[in-house]
Amino acid sequence: MLSERDKLTGKSSDKESLSQRLATVLACTGYADLPPQVVTDAKRSVLDWLGSALAGAIEPAARMVQGVAKCLGSAQEATVFAGGRSSAANAALVNGVASHILELDDVHKGSIVHPAAAIIPAALGVAEKEHADGHAFLLAVALGYEAALRIGEAVIPSHYHYWHPTGTVATFGSAVAAGSLLKLSATQMADALGNAGTQAAGLWEFNSDGTMSKHLHPGKAAFNGVLSADLARAGFTGAAKILEGERGFFQAMSASFDPTRITEGLGKTWKISENCYKLHSCCGHTHTAIDIALDLRSQRKWSSEDVLGKVTGVQVETYGPGYEIVKETNPRSPFQAKFSIAYCVAAGLLEGRVTLEQFSPQRFTPEGISDYAVAELLQRTSVRVADDLTQKFPSAWPARLVLTLNDGSVFRGSSDYPRGNPENPVSTRQLEEKFLALVESRFGYDTASSALRATHSVEECEDMSTLFCNLLLE
Numbered sequence: 001m002l003s004e005r006d007k008l009t010g011k012s013s014d015k016e017s018l019s020q021r022l023a024t025v026l027a028c029t030g031y032a033d034l035p036p037q038v039v040t041d042a043k044r045s046v047l048d049w050l051g052s053a054l055a056g057a058i059e060p061a062a063r064m065v066q067g068v069a070k071c072l073g074s075a076q077e078a079t080v081f082a083g084g085r086s087s088a089a090n091a092a093l094v095n096g097v098a099s100h101i102l103e104l105d106d107v108h109k110g111s112i113v114h115p116a117a118a119i120i121p122a123a124l125g126v127a128e129k130e131h132a133d134g135h136a137f138l139l140a141v142a143l144g145y146e147a148a149l150r151i152g153e154a155v156i157p158s159h160y161h162y163w164h165p166t167g168t169v170a171t172f173g174s175a176v177a178a179g180s181l182l183k184l185s186a187t188q189m190a191d192a193l194g195n196a197g198t199q200a201a202g203l204w205e206f207n208s209d210g211t212m213s214k215h216l217h218p219g220k221a222a223f224n225g226v227l228s229a230d231l232a233r234a235g236f237t238g239a240a241k242i243l244e245g246e247r248g249f250f251q252a253m254s255a256s257f258d259p260t261r262i263t264e265g266l267g268k269t270w271k272i273s274e275n276c277y278k279l280h281s282c283c284g285h286t287h288t289a290i291d292i293a294l295d296l297r298s299q300r301k302w303s304s305e306d307v308l309g310k311v312t313g314v315q316v317e318t319y320g321p322g323y324e325i326v327k328e329t330n331p332r333s334p335f336q337a338k339f340s341i342a343y344c345v346a347a348g349l350l351e352g353r354v355t356l357e358q359f360s361p362q363r364f365t366p367e368g369i370s371d372y373a374v375a376e377l378l379q380r381t382s383v384r385v386a387d388d389l390t391q392k393f394p395s396a397w398p399a400r401l402v403l404t405l406n407d408g409s410v411f412r413g414s415s416d417y418p419r420g421n422p423e424n425p426v427s428t429r430q431l432e433e434k435f436l437a438l439v440e441s442r443f444g445y446d447t448a449s450s451a452l453r454a455t456h457s458v459e460e461c462e463d464m465s466t467l468f469c470n471l472l473l474e
Contacts, residue, residue: 023190049116051435056098057082088125096219111152117218118170119144134461148173149271158255167202167217174225194238195228210335285322287418313404
């Protein structure tokens with residue numbers, strides 16, 4: 001029989017599989033086991049997630065999923081932002097889709113997962129259904145991150161070639177978050193992981209033509225996580241070695257994997273404290289380069305006219321796996337632009353910001369960019385992969401910029417981490433400002449302020465079904 005201490009430090013009997021060991025530690029962890037900083041980081045993650053979820057809830061893709069979810073059945077278990085109420089699983093699906101649309105949800109470097117978009121909708125839906133308190137909700141969020149990010153680190157980078165981790169490994173995290181709120185035993189939590197792993201999916205092919213499937217990935221991961229936990233509570237069994245088995249997740253979905261990433265520091269170090277927050281509304285692989293561009297522009301106090309008149313060449317260097325995602329050179333839609341490092345750098349240099357405004361539909365035509373200045377600077381921009389930068393990935397997401405001016409002078413900049421990473425952090429106040437800017441522009445000051453106050457009171461909430469019930473925003 002394992003002691004609680006052994007369980008929480010990742011030790012196990014010889015008979016316990018790696019998947020079961022992970023399940024045991026997570027199922028046996030309580031709110032009192034969370035260090036204060038982990039609680040703070042969980043609250044910051046919820047704050048950052050809610051802004052993206054609310055702002056994304058009125059986007060066309062979210063509206064489509066809201067309509068389909070209503071056809072799947074009616075229930076009053078959980079909040080669907082801008083869409084009434086539904087079952088916990090349906091709410092997780094819809095809110096998960098909404099969370100990922102604006103490309104402003106969080107990301108974790110080592111696993112390349114957008115954890116909040118899948119895990120927090122699952123946690124919130126089940127917390128509302130179960131009338132759980134804020135402590136149980138925050139614990140579920142922290143545990144969900146723990147599962148997803150550790151599994152992601154075990155299979156990255158080879159997994160990333162075909163699979164979008166936000167659709168795959170986040171399914172495990174959502175199942176753990178839901179399972180924690182359902183108070184699953186260690187055996188049941190292992191079943192939930194087994195049920196989650198056999199549903200984990202999300203292919204990168206969506207990026208070839210910029211489809212809405214990307215938004216579906218976290219929504220389906222959230223839905224499948226809730227389903228997996230519900231099934232486990234009912235006694236529905238899952239593979240005991242879903243991660244390391246001969247035909248399990250590691251073997252099937254990665255060319256190389258490192259199982260030690262699952263248990264290294266398990267129960268002692270917390271992955272949610274490695275979370276990274278996005279300040280630009282585009283793919284995270286563009287952010288370091290954007291920050292360098294903004295810094296170079298600011299240092300020289302350039303205007304848009306200065307940039308267009310002086311800069312004759314922009315060379316961007318980045319890392320290989322990221323380049324494969326953001327190599328579009330002539331974006332013809334907002335989605336393609338969000339996955340174009342060249343466009344994002346050019347827009348940042350010219351306009352001093354890369355916000356939702358830079359991805360408005362009127363900026364693009366079927367032939368390319370309609371804005372003359374950005375189109376012109378984009379013609380002067382080149383992107384290449386640098387081997388030394390690739391070697392740093394995924395522990396760092398580095399970039400270099402070289403600007404050549406018409407007088408022959410050259411300006412250079414480099415960084416390993418974008419703003420919002422733990423190595424280059426943003427304050428909670430900055431996250432609150434991001435939140436208010438997103439929500440107020442869509443729902444007004446009163447709603448934005450009310451939503452922000454709700455995030456501040458999560459820890460003290462006695463019944464999560466009451467916390468966001470006034471944020472239906474039909």
